[in-house]
Amino acid sequence: MTGRDGRIGSAGTGTAPDISxxxxxxxxxxxxxxxxxxxxxxxxMAVTLAESGLISWDGFRDRLVARIAEDPRWPYYASWLAAxxxxxxxxxxxxxxxxxxxxxxxxxxxAGHDHGQGHGVRHAP
Amino acid sequence: MTDDRIPPSLRAEALxxxxxxxxxxxxxxxxxxxxxxxxxxxxxxxxxxVARAWTDxxxxxxxxxxxxxxxxxxGFTGPQGEHMVVLEQTGQVHHVVVCTLxxxxxxxxxxxxxxxxxxxxxxxxxxxxxxxxxxxxxxxVPAERRIEVWDSSAEVRYLTLPRRPAGxxxxxxxxxxxxxxxxxxxxxxEVGPVGPVAS
Numbered sequence: 001m002t003g004r005d006g007r008i009g010s011a012g013t014g015t016a017p018d019i020s021x022x023x024x025x026x027x028x029x030x031x032x033x034x035x036x037x038x039x040x041x042x043x044x045m046a047v048t049l050a051e052s053g054l055i056s057w058d059g060f061r062d063r064l065v066a067r068i069a070e071d072p073r074w075p076y077y078a079s080w081l082a083a084x085x086x087x088x089x090x091x092x093x094x095x096x097x098x099x100x101x102x103x104x105x106x107x108x109x110x111a112g113h114d115h116g117q118g119h120g121v122r123h124a125p
Numbered sequence: 126m127t128d129d130r131i132p133p134s135l136r137a138e139a140l141x142x143x144x145x146x147x148x149x150x151x152x153x154x155x156x157x158x159x160x161x162x163x164x165x166x167x168x169x170x171x172x173x174x175v176a177r178a179w180t181d182x183x184x185x186x187x188x189x190x191x192x193x194x195x196x197x198x199x200g201f202t203g204p205q206g207e208h209m210v211v212l213e214q215t216g217q218v219h220h221v222v223v224c225t226l227x228x229x230x231x232x233x234x235x236x237x238x239x240x241x242x243x244x245x246x247x248x249x250x251x252x253x254x255x256x257x258x259x260x261x262x263x264x265x266v267p268a269e270r271r272i273e274v275w276d277s278s279a280e281v282r283y284l285t286l287p288r289r290p291a292g293x294x295x296x297x298x299x300x301x302x303x304x305x306x307x308x309x310x311x312x313x314x315e316v317g318p319v320g321p322v323a324s
Binding site: 033034035036037038039040041042043044045047048049050051052054057058061064065068069072073075076077078081084085088093094098099100102103104105106107 | 137
């Protein structure tokens with residue numbers, strides 16, 4: 001579909017308007033860059049790892065494309081995070097079950113201790 | 126590999142802990158990236174590029190010929206900005222940018238993409254029916270202007286150079302930059318006319 005130069009094609013005129021259908025694009029303007037702090041952390045991890053050369057951005061992007069294609073309705077940064085895990089597991093940086101095991105442990109924290117205290121992890125405000 | 130029963134917030138926290146423990150991610154470095162893209166890098170950078178192009182014909186020619194170098198000369202470099210191509214809006218052609226596969230976007234000049242850019246509906250529909258999608262987003266492209274849709278890729282990031290609106294002949298570069306919106310640099314809006322509009 002896409003030419004080598006990235007141009008997809010030219011559109012004709014006179015298509016019927018579909019203004020309010022389910023596929024209408026959202027029109028939100030001026031929204032926050034990250035809807036929730038964890039999205040910023042997921043973003044930051046990928047950029048930090050790519051900038052330090054521990055993952056390749058192209059490899060990450062390939063997994064992101066695949067994860068988005070798997071379920072396009074999945075929240076964007078959930079796909080992002082899954083793609084990052086894929087790349088890290090593929091590179092042998094983490095084991096296949098590491099994240100699930102750690103997340104399960106975190107979920108079992110007593111109430112009031114769910115912000116990573118004592119783990120050396122800081123969170124965006 | 127992923128487990129839908131675990132919320133992504135918890136997965137992100139778990140992954141960050143593992144990466145920090147293993148020395149793969151330095152928290153302060155990561156905080157710096159997050160803060161930079163949350164607060165500092167945004168469409169104002171691109172607006173400065175556009176304003177310079179509107180006021181300096183030589184810069185404009187360079188920008189259209191060698192986008193990456195011309196943009197870097199204003200200090201805007203970094204990830205996702207290594208291969209920039211600038212598309213000039215004209216009376217004959219309207220350019221609009223998408224990433225059909227994910228969300229490739231020129232971070233150094235526009236910051237991180239808005240949610241609609243990442244939305245599957247925009248990514249699919251702007252290719253199939255760009256004129257309709259643009260109209261829904263508030264931009265009516267007259268029939269005599271051809272619409273060209275450009276798909277960002279791992280190799281290339283696009284920035285559209287909007288047309289300079291009428292009524293801005295006396296404005297400074299800074300004043301012009303203040304007129305330029307993110308949406309106009311993705312090609313889903315134009316920069317509107319300035320001053321009293323004749324009715």
